[in-house]
Amino acid sequence: MQEAAKNRELISALADGQLRDEDFARTVEGVTQTEDARLTWRTYHLVGDVLRSGEPVVSARDADFLQSLKLRLQQETPQLRPVAATELIANDPGMTGARVKNGSKYWSANDGRFRWKMLAGLASLSTVAVIGWQIVSGWGDLSGARQLALAQVPVQALQPEVGLTQPGVGAEPQRMIRDPQLDALLAAHKQFGGTSALQGPAGFLRNATFEGGAP
Amino acid sequence: MSRYIAGLLLMALGATAMAQTTITAAAPAAVDRPIAERSVGDWLRRMHDASRRRAYVGTFVVAGGGRLSSARIWHVCDGTQQMERVESLTGAPRSTFRRNDQVLTFLPESRVVLAEKRESLGLFPQLLQANSAAIAQYYRVHEFGSERVAGFEADVLELQPVDSLRFGYRVWIEKDTGLMVKLQTLNGRGQVLEQAAFSDLQFEAPVSMTKLAQMMRHTEGYKLEKPEMRKTTAEAEGWVLKQVVPGFQPMSCYQRSVKGSAQSQHEHTLQWIFSDGLASVSLFIEPFVARRHGQPASQAMGATHTLTRRFGDWWLTAVGEVPTETLAAFAQGLERQK
Numbered sequence: 001m002q003e004a005a006k007n008r009e010l011i012s013a014l015a016d017g018q019l020r021d022e023d024f025a026r027t028v029e030g031v032t033q034t035e036d037a038r039l040t041w042r043t044y045h046l047v048g049d050v051l052r053s054g055e056p057v058v059s060a061r062d063a064d065f066l067q068s069l070k071l072r073l074q075q076e077t078p079q080l081r082p083v084a085a086t087e088l089i090a091n092d093p094g095m096t097g098a099r100v101k102n103g104s105k106y107w108s109a110n111d112g113r114f115r116w117k118m119l120a121g122l123a124s125l126s127t128v129a130v131i132g133w134q135i136v137s138g139w140g141d142l143s144g145a146r147q148l149a150l151a152q153v154p155v156q157a158l159q160p161e162v163g164l165t166q167p168g169v170g171a172e173p174q175r176m177i178r179d180p181q182l183d184a185l186l187a188a189h190k191q192f193g194g195t196s197a198l199q200g201p202a203g204f205l206r207n208a209t210f211e212g213g214a215p
Numbered sequence: 216m217s218r219y220i221a222g223l224l225l226m227a228l229g230a231t232a233m234a235q236t237t238i239t240a241a242a243p244a245a246v247d248r249p250i251a252e253r254s255v256g257d258w259l260r261r262m263h264d265a266s267r268r269r270a271y272v273g274t275f276v277v278a279g280g281g282r283l284s285s286a287r288i289w290h291v292c293d294g295t296q297q298m299e300r301v302e303s304l305t306g307a308p309r310s311t312f313r314r315n316d317q318v319l320t321f322l323p324e325s326r327v328v329l330a331e332k333r334e335s336l337g338l339f340p341q342l343l344q345a346n347s348a349a350i351a352q353y354y355r356v357h358e359f360g361s362e363r364v365a366g367f368e369a370d371v372l373e374l375q376p377v378d379s380l381r382f383g384y385r386v387w388i389e390k391d392t393g394l395m396v397k398l399q400t401l402n403g404r405g406q407v408l409e410q411a412a413f414s415d416l417q418f419e420a421p422v423s424m425t426k427l428a429q430m431m432r433h434t435e436g437y438k439l440e441k442p443e444m445r446k447t448t449a450e451a452e453g454w455v456l457k458q459v460v461p462g463f464q465p466m467s468c469y470q471r472s473v474k475g476s477a478q479s480q481h482e483h484t485l486q487w488i489f490s491d492g493l494a495s496v497s498l499f500i501e502p503f504v505a506r507r508h509g510q511p512a513s514q515a516m517g518a519t520h521t522l523t524r525r526f527g528d529w530w531l532t533a534v535g536e537v538p539t540e541t542l543a544a545f546a547q548g549l550e551r552q553k
Contacts, residue, residue: 189497189534206411208301208311209286
C-alpha cells in the first residue's frame with residue numbers, strides 16, 4: 001500500500017520530467033513491468049495534457065458522438081451507471097453549441113472525437129471522472145482503484161466504434177494486422193521518414209517513439 | 216503532482232460554468248490570415264534551425280491508430296553536431312541514439328543494436344531547397360494564432376493540401392525557439408489521424424554531449440546489425456512509373472535486405488522512395504512467393520497507410536503517410552520494363 005503510493009509519486013514525477021539518473025531508470029523500468037503502473041503512467045499523462053492544454057477534455061463539438069457513446073455505454077453495461085461527469089459534460093447545453101469558425105478547418109471534424117479516442121486508449125474519460133472522485137475519498141483508496149478498473153471496461157470495449165472510418169480501407173481501418181514482414185517494411189520506410197521536410201528532425205522523434213509500439 | 220493536479224482537474228470537470236469560460240479563453244484567436252506572413256519554406260527552415268541550435272529534454276507522445284507511444288527525449292547540439300537520445304517508455308524497451316545522420320537503436324531484450332545511416336536527416340536544407348517549390352505548389356499555409364503546448368506558447372499553422380492525394384498537417388511551433396512541439400496529421404475531412412506532441416519540455420537543459428556519446432559507444436554485449444543496402448535506380452532494376460503521381464518526386468532507390476521472418480531470413484527487396492516534400496511513399500518490390508504473400512490488401516495505422524498488390528511474378532507493398540488512393544495511384548502507374 002505504502003509502496004504503491006510511493007510508486008505513484010515516482011510515476012507522477014516521471015510524467016512531470018522531474019526524475020534523473022537512477023530514479024529515472026528505475027521508474028521507467030517499473031512503468032514497463034506491470035499493467036497497473038502503465039495505467040498510472042497513462043493517467044498522469046492524460047492529466048498533464050488536460051491541465052496544460054487548459055481545455056476541458058471533451059471539447060463537446062461532437063454532441064452526437066457523445067450522445068451515441070452515452071447510449072452505448074448504457075446499452076452495453078446496464079450494470080454500470082454512466083459516470084456523472086460524463087453526463088454533466090454531455091448534457092451541458094452551453095458546451096454542445098459548436099463554435100464554427102466560418103468554415104475554417106482549425107477545429108477538425110474529429111478533434112473532440114480524437115481526444116475521445118485517445119482517452120479510450122489512455123484510460124477512458126470515466127477514469128478522469130474517477131480521479132476527480134478520488135479526491136473526495138482520498139488518494140490511494142482501494143475502492144477508488146477498483147472503480148477505476150471497472151470504469152474502463154465499457155469505454156475500452158467501444159474503441160473499435162470510436163475508431164475513424166475510412167472508405168476503402170476495410171472494416172477496421174485502424175487495426176493493423178501484426179505481420180513481421182510488413183513490420184520490417186514499415187521500419188524500412190520509417191528509416192526514410194526524413195524524406196519529408198516535416199518529418200525531418202521531429203519526424204525522427206515520431207518514428208523513434210512509435211517504432212514497435214505495443215500492439 | 217497528485218492532489219494538486221487532481222484538484223485542478225476536478226475544478227475543470229466539475230465547475231461547468233467555469234469550464235465554459237475556460238474553453239472560450241483557451242480557444243486560440245483563430246485569426247485566419249489567408250496571406251501567410253511566412254512562407255511554408257520559412258516555417259520549415261525555422262523548425263529545422265531550432266533542432267540545430269537548441270538543447271532540450273522532454274517527453275514525446277505519439278497517438279494514432281488506437282495506439283499511444285511515448286518516449287523520453289534528450290536533445291543537444293553544439294552548432295555543428297546534433298545528438299539525441301530517445302528512450303521508449305511504451306512497448307518493447309529500446310534506446311535510440313542519433314548523432315547527425317548516424318542512428319543506433321539498442322534493443323536490450325534481444326541484445327541487438329541496429330546501426331543505420333539516415334541519409335535524409337543530414338540532407339535537410341538541400342531537401343527543403345529541392346522541394347520547396349513542390350511544397351508551395353501542393354500545400355497552402357494558414358496561420359491560426361497561438362496556443363499553449365507543454366507549457367509553451369506556440370504558433371499554430373495548418374498546411375492544407377490542394378488535392379486529395381496528400382494529408383494536411385497542423386503544426387504547433389514554439390514561439391521563441393521555433394521548435395515543433397506538436398503535429399497533427401489530418402485526412403481530407405479534417406479528421407486527426409495521428410498526433411505527436413511534447414507533453415513536457417524543458418529548454419536549455421543540462422544535456423552532456425560527451426555523456427551521450429559515451430552511452431552511444433557502449434555497445435558491449437550487443438550484437439551489431441546493419442541493414443544491407445545498395446544504392447541503385449529503378450530503371451536499372453527494370454521498373455518505371457509510367458504515370459507519375461502529381462507532386463511526388465523520386466528521391467532514392469535501394470536494393471536492401473529486409474528481415475522477412477522470425478528466422479531472420481533476409482530477402483532482397485527494392486525500395487523506391489518518393490516525396491512531395493512533406494509526405495513520403497516507399498514502394499517495396501520483391502519476388503512473389505505464394506506462401507508468404509496473401510491477398511492484395513490495404514491497411515491503415517494512424518497516418519501510415521499500406522497497400523499490397525501482385526504484379527505477375529512480383530509483389531508490391533506501398534507504404535506512406537498518404538491516403539490509400541495515393542498508394543493505389545502509385546500501384547497503377549508502376550510498370551515492369553524487362
